Amino acid sequence: MIAKLYRSVIPLDLRTKIYHQFLGRVVFFFRHLNVIVRSKFMYLFQSFLPKTESNAALAFIGKYGITSYPAEYSRKYLNLSVQVHHDQVLKLPFVIHGEHKLYFPAFFSDEKVIRDYRALKTEQDPESAHRYVRSLDELKDRTLLDVGAAEGIFALDTIHLTQHVVLFEYQDYWQAPLRATFEPWRDKVEIVPKFVGARSDSALWVCLDDFLEPNGIDPLFIKMDIEGGERDALAGASRVLGEPRDIQVSVCTYHRPHDPEFIEQLLQKNNFMTEFALGVMYWQKRVSRGVIRGKKGNLLGV
Numbered sequence: 475m476i477a478k479l480y481r482s483v484i485p486l487d488l489r490t491k492i493y494h495q496f497l498g499r500v501v502f503f504f505r506h507l508n509v510i511v512r513s514k515f516m517y518l519f520q521s522f523l524p525k526t527e528s529n530a531a532l533a534f535i536g537k538y539g540i541t542s543y544p545a546e547y548s549r550k551y552l553n554l555s556v557q558v559h560h561d562q563v564l565k566l567p568f569v570i571h572g573e574h575k576l577y578f579p580a581f582f583s584d585e586k587v588i589r590d591y592r593a594l595k596t597e598q599d600p601e602s603a604h605r606y607v608r609s610l611d612e613l614k615d616r617t618l619l620d621v622g623a624a625e626g627i628f629a630l631d632t633i634h635l636t637q638h639v640v641l642f643e644y645q646d647y648w649q650a651p652l653r654a655t656f657e658p659w660r661d662k663v664e665i666v667p668k669f670v671g672a673r674s675d676s677a678l679w680v681c682l683d684d685f686l687e688p689n690g691i692d693p694l695f696i697k698m699d700i701e702g703g704e705r706d707a708l709a710g711a712s713r714v715l716g717e718p719r720d721i722q723v724s725v726c727t728y729h730r731p732h733d734p735e736f737i738e739q740l741l742q743k744n745n746f747m748t749e750f751a752l753g754v755m756y757w758q759k760r761v762s763r764g765v766i767r768g769k770k771g772n773l774l775g776v
Contacts, residue, residue, distance in 0.1 A: 577651035603764030681710025693720035
């Protein structure tokens with residue numbers, strides 16, 4: 475009743491300002507209260523507790539506050555200097571990433587671009603649990619299937635190495651930024667505005683087995699980061715994963731409980747050699763492995 479009255483009386487723009495400046499922090503605190511208390515305990519008494527990655531991550535949160543990347547490397551990006559530019563023709567904000575322009579949606583404020591870019595730099599730090607590869611050179615001469623491309627920073631980082639790139643990204647607000655970012659490589663980059671899942675339909679969904687069937691692409695690198703849809707997407711790639719082909723994968727495992735174990739077993743069942751990225755992440759009140767990487771076992775000589 476109070477919430478309904480609040481929404482009816484206070485205009486949306488004012489509610490948004492109140493949320494970002496005050497109310498959001500209060501809501502966040504109470505939603506994460508158990509973790510905040512537990513992490514403070516871990517920080518204060520870490521000398522007496524088992525030396526596990528999970529305990530170390532919670533102790534870090536107890537000292538510095540809640541973060542998805544609870545390790546020292548993340549702190550160097552907190553105040554990373556980021557300059558936001560504006561393309562006056564395309565009406566899109568962008569940053570200079572390495573030597574290239576990385577575009578963002580038109581409705582992103584400069585502050586959001588800065589926050590998001592810092593987060594992107596953090597997640598692909600060599601020590602990050604969200605790091606997709608040990609070395610970018612692993613993509614040399616491969617076709618990259620970037621499943622859940624968003625802004626496309628991983629494809630941009632490897633654009634000088636890959637033979638061909640397919641960006642799977644359904645969200646409409648990413649289409650213009652992706653086209654702008656990859657305009658210099660439009661002959662080798664394909665954007666597929668669909669969700670990737672367990673099966674295909676004509677409008678919204680495509681599965682990788684169907685997408686790859688007429689192409690027979692090798693060598694292949696599949697990166698998946700689709701907010702909890704990884705299991706379905708892997709189910710839709712069962713034929714591709716099971717074939718004796720030159721294939722590497724990098725799949726996010728932190729979105730859903732038990733995904734690290736489930737996806738590791740699935741890949742190993744299909745003769746992949748697997749490893750997790752270093753460290754752990756904090757997500758949805760859980761400490762979890764962030765990314766699993768896989769290569770076909772017969773490609774590694776085992």
